[in-house]
Amino acid sequence: MPRAVTLIRSASLSDVAEYAYAATAPAESRLIFLAGACPLNEDGSTAAIGDVAGQAAKAVENLRTALADSGASLHDVISTRVLVASDRQEDLVTAWEVVRDAFGDHDVPSTLMGVTVLGYNDQLVEIESVAAVLDS
Template identity: 80%
Template structure:
């Protein structure tokens, strides 16, 4: 199952980025487009209210569950988008560091965005992902 995703690094672009600039999957891969992973507990309440890092960790935890249910894992992710409800760069970086650390050496292409508001009460972070697996 794992191993379909190939990360691509560019020697022509800045090496400051903490992620690969692109990723590919083979033609026979099954793509998994995941809804935004939110920092929600099983009862529907928002986890870690007021805590960017805590909410990012809960988003990663919920993403792992959704990936597993789809027959995939973090290592199968092609790209992510991290949405943070803040205009403060330090808040975005706080959430990003949690997501980056969760992916470890599988440093997928990622976009980090500050947004005005997210969908659930007290929600500060949301994590979108696309994965690919070969069955």
């Protein structure tokens, strides 16, 4: 199945970043705006309390589910924003590594942010995303 998302790299910007700097989708693609994927278990409890990597992994798992229910996959994501409730850069890097590894070679444009607090008790990670698909 053809993909709608085209990742764009910039030779004019640093090659240190572990993601594309931009992405496009054709006008005929269907955009999917996903709510922030949270590290919640099926019963609504927060997973992996106190564990940034564990929460990032659960958030990615829930993102995959939301995408599948929308007719998409991680390879259809056009951008992400990864939020980490921490003022420690190493916590942000830990969350980012989990997300980056989940996306593999589909290294979408992303923003990584440290925030003061997130919406659920004991929540440390949330992943916002937009996807684009070409419907048959």
